[in-house]
Amino acid sequence: MKKYILGVEIGGTKLQLAISSRNGEILNEHQGRVNVNAGAPGIREWLEDHIPAMFARASDLNGELVALGCGFGGPIDTAKGEVLKSVQIPGWSGFPLKAWFEEKFNLPTVIANDSNAATWGEYNKGSGRGSRYFFYTNMGSGVGGGIVIDGQLYDGQGYGAGEFGQTYVPDWTHEQPGKPEKIENLCSGWAIEERLRIAGYVPQDSILMELAGGIAQAIDARKLVEAARAGDEFALKEIDQIAYSMGLGLANMLCLVNVEVIAIGGGVSNMGDLLIVPIRKYTQKYEFISSHNNYKIGKCELGDSIVLVGAILIARDIFNL
Numbered sequence: 001m002k003k004y005i006l007g008v009e010i011g012g013t014k015l016q017l018a019i020s021s022r023n024g025e026i027l028n029e030h031q032g033r034v035n036v037n038a039g040a041p042g043i044r045e046w047l048e049d050h051i052p053a054m055f056a057r058a059s060d061l062n063g064e065l066v067a068l069g070c071g072f073g074g075p076i077d078t079a080k081g082e083v084l085k086s087v088q089i090p091g092w093s094g095f096p097l098k099a100w101f102e103e104k105f106n107l108p109t110v111i112a113n114d115s116n117a118a119t120w121g122e123y124n125k126g127s128g129r130g131s132r133y134f135f136y137t138n139m140g141s142g143v144g145g146g147i148v149i150d151g152q153l154y155d156g157q158g159y160g161a162g163e164f165g166q167t168y169v170p171d172w173t174h175e176q177p178g179k180p181e182k183i184e185n186l187c188s189g190w191a192i193e194e195r196l197r198i199a200g201y202v203p204q205d206s207i208l209m210e211l212a213g214g215i216a217q218a219i220d221a222r223k224l225v226e227a228a229r230a231g232d233e234f235a236l237k238e239i240d241q242i243a244y245s246m247g248l249g250l251a252n253m254l255c256l257v258n259v260e261v262i263a264i265g266g267g268v269s270n271m272g273d274l275l276i277v278p279i280r281k282y283t284q285k286y287e288f289i290s291s292h293n294n295y296k297i298g299k300c301e302l303g304d305s306i307v308l309v310g311a312i313l314i315a316r317d318i319f320n321l
Contacts, residue, residue, distance in 0.1 A: 002063030007308035012088035012141030040091030069315030071117030071307035119146025121310030126301035140266030207232035247282025265300035
């Protein structure tokens with residue numbers, strides 16, 4: 001009988017389950033959406049409702065689930081497998097997630113921060129292949145980050161590391177010049193859409209307002225991209241400012257870690273070259289001389305499965321599967 005690993009992603013927006021071989025090959029997937037109003041109890045209820053079916057699917061694939069790897073959207077105590085806090089979803093603080101999974105589903109479990117899991121997945125199976133020093137950041141509901149140093153995932157003291165989105169850059173949206181703000185609060189998908197929906201923020205003559213039918217609350221990141229590709233001055237400037245914040249932050253990161261490869265994932269990164277090209281420009285503008293021509297920046301290769309693949313590979317390695 002084949003041995004499979006169950007991958008779980010608990011994000012700020014999406015929930016994902018996957019059955020995988022030990023090498024990270026996804027054989028079966030199931031997705032759901034986070035109900036923010038239901039908080040952590042609602043997510044746990046969804047997991048209890050849907051994970052049992054994954055055992056049956058593993059059996060249909062002539063195998064059995066032997067371990068669980070979970071990528072969680074927030075800082076964790078790695079050794080204990082406990083959630084420190086979720087920035088986006090209430091009700092997680094101090095929750096013993098590893099123990100809960102093991103009690104409910106009787107599978108040895110490892111819990112990783114979702115950005116750390118994504119980093120390890122992209123390093124092993126995506127754009128990080130062949131490098132020794134690697135950095136990943138996601139621009140999704142939040143902005144996270146993860147670091148590989150000399151081929152090893154870096155987790156600091158065991159409470160996480162590489163929290164790129166929690167570092168500060170100048171807030172170009174504020175009237176006070178140079179006011180500091182977290183990168184996550186400027187560049188995450190949620191932050192971008194919240195900002196665009198502020199009454200009067202988007203000019204009335206912008207193509208973006210036309211695409212939203214004149215209703216600010218109908219604006220989203222996809223419409224921002226559509227307006228930019230149509231040549232809208234406001235949309236292009238907005239994306240350029242987002243790229244500036246990311247590029248400045250990445251230049252700082254390079255000074256500290258001097259990685260070879262930087263990969264950018266998350267839903268916002270689906271803007272593609274519209275975003276990635278100016279991020280490269282600003283990173284190069286502010287880089288230290290020791291980094292010049294010694295790194296590359298690109299979109300991640302694994303797409304939506306990146307957290308699942310990384311969590312699965314971490315579980316494989318920890319449990320020697």
